[in-house]
Amino acid sequence: MADGTQLGLTAVIVAVAGGVPRVVTVRSGFEIPRAYRHHAEPPPHRDTLPGAPFNPERYRTLQEGVRAVAEGLSGLSLRYVEQLYTFGDRHRDPHELFGGPRSLVVGYLALVREEPLAGAAAEWHALYDYFPWEDWREERPAPVDAVILPALRAWIEAAPDDAARTRRLERSQLAFAIDGGDWDMERVLERYELLYEAGLVVEAYRDHDLAERVGLAPARPAVIARALGRPMARDGRRILAAALERLRGKLKYRPIVFELLPPAFTLNQLQGVVESLSGTRLHKQNFRRLMINGGLVEATGQFESQTGGRPAELFRFRRQAIHERTSTGGIPSADA
Amino acid sequence: MADGTQLGLTAVIVAVAGGVPRVVTVRSGFEIPRAYRHHAEPPPHRDTLPGAPFNPERYRTLQEGVRAVAEGLSGLSLRYVEQLYTFGDRHRDPHELFGGPRSLVVGYLALVREEPLAGAAAEWHALYDYFPWEDWREERPAPVDAVILPALRAWIEAAPDDAARTRRLERSQLAFAIDGGDWDMERVLERYELLYEAGLVVEAYRDHDLAERVGLAPARPAVIARALGRPMARDGRRILAAALERLRGKLKYRPIVFELLPPAFTLNQLQGVVESLSGTRLHKQNFRRLMINGGLVEATGQFESQTGGRPAELFRFRRQAIHERTSTGGIPSADA
């Protein structure tokens, strides 16, 4: 921009296959500028969300812009696109730390049916590799008790004053259900941000370290307790967290899961996709009841026999359901 | 930006007093560039949302940026700030149509307790002056049946082909409950966008007309059925619609109303604020039950006697309620 900032568009492209939610990443083209080579090695991790600077001459809307970029990089056809958030914090991007312009990124969520990737440099990665603390389908994720809670307690204690301590404690309660309370599956972004601030994800270290090496005031404390999850280039994981949060929130009241499924599917497949994204197990019979009585799906009369048991009827999404206020679109409660 | 776009920050500052939700506007400084004066008069309507270009040197985050701008222009202290959406459609801004750079705007929602405005050029305006079809507290708003539904039907008929007709019909059903169905109070932005496209708000005409005068391809059909509601400068009403939609959506599950109220309030005041924003009437006894049993508020033991009847107990917000998963934060159902 005229004022020395650059506007980028970034897409979180999500698909689910075999109960595993995945996201498209591309190889990062980031190189540390020559002038700074003696300061630092290139960051070791390169998973990058597909994106590009916005070209205002070419595209009438931002959404057209991301669509073109994301479809170009991945070779996929996006079935659903939704704006997430615009990120513009200083010092969370190595480009900027090495003297590049201040970068602003508009993040988008895109849903597709999983297919092999055409783009040379694009690949699918399991979503929960980036957020191992978010998948509660099998059991309470091990890192929560083993790493996160103790580290958060230490971080709370280490607050500079009482007011800060209280704030840290309240945020930890809300995001991670520290000291009892319920874990709210939707607060994905809050959890990531807290882990970043508490120094539990590598990106916090990277940003801090780079800032220091190029002589800028560190944005965050340098205390790194332990790195959790697979990192991403730039601010990628933060955008990804926003995407998962939006997805989980929307599952409850808008029928967007169907964008991830083939035209005909069994109720078990449907449930599997919902569970994989929401990160919890659901009560099968109630899920059934909700989908059918809620009018979200209708039977096709055809059957799938590769179920490993009794054949399952194939259903299709009832498009009219969108117009019916009763349909919650939804998710029943979690189930042990 | 380096690529000929400009990034602006815009705030929708909302307060409620006496059952009337209001929003801060400033006088627009927009002048038609000299070179184009012979083409057009300045637009007649000047209500403008407070905003300014983002200064990346000065502010570490976008949120710091809007805060400073909005507090500076209004003299208010913002109690709650939340990013809404980033708008970047071409041809929806007179600045751009007259040869200015492509403008991108990050919209924010801000909540305050209503106070007199210090800023010279800032003033409060009733929110529903801009969206007369959104206030269902007293009765079904007159413009819906008198203007909107007939005009939408004509617009649907006038579609260029069958596919477009179907799309227009489905969107109208969803947004305006055309042909029966329920009016969904939350779909504020969808309704505004539809009215814009159907030529029922003056902004559509303004954008089309300006585009034509400066020799650009018209972005929208020129058919203007009738102008509804008070217009705003630039893309203001669209951002305002996004703000109201977010507000209505959030009322249901996050306790944000309290940001609009004094520290102690009667349940009737609380209900009045919720009703004024959600645009519906609620069942008083059930609202009471939900607030108290849900643990959202606690009695102070003090009483307000200026009620016109039996004195009402004053309550305060229970901050801990945020941590309790049970509290819906919420709104009971509508009530005739």
Add this chain to the structure above:
DNA sequence: TCTATTTATACTCCAATAGAGCATAAGTAG
């Protein structure tokens, strides 16, 4: 062929919640 196992589907039970209304309390205005 028979049996164990797996998955699908139907149905029931019960507790919690939400919508609606009635009744009473405690003020104010005439």
Add this chain to the structure above:
DNA sequence: CTACTTATGCTCTATTGGAGTATAAATAGA
């Protein structure tokens, strides 16, 4: 003292949501 207004307490009932039981229809292996 009466009529009216708003506040507050409580009940009744239909709906919904969570959990469990029972039955159906396939496959795999003895």
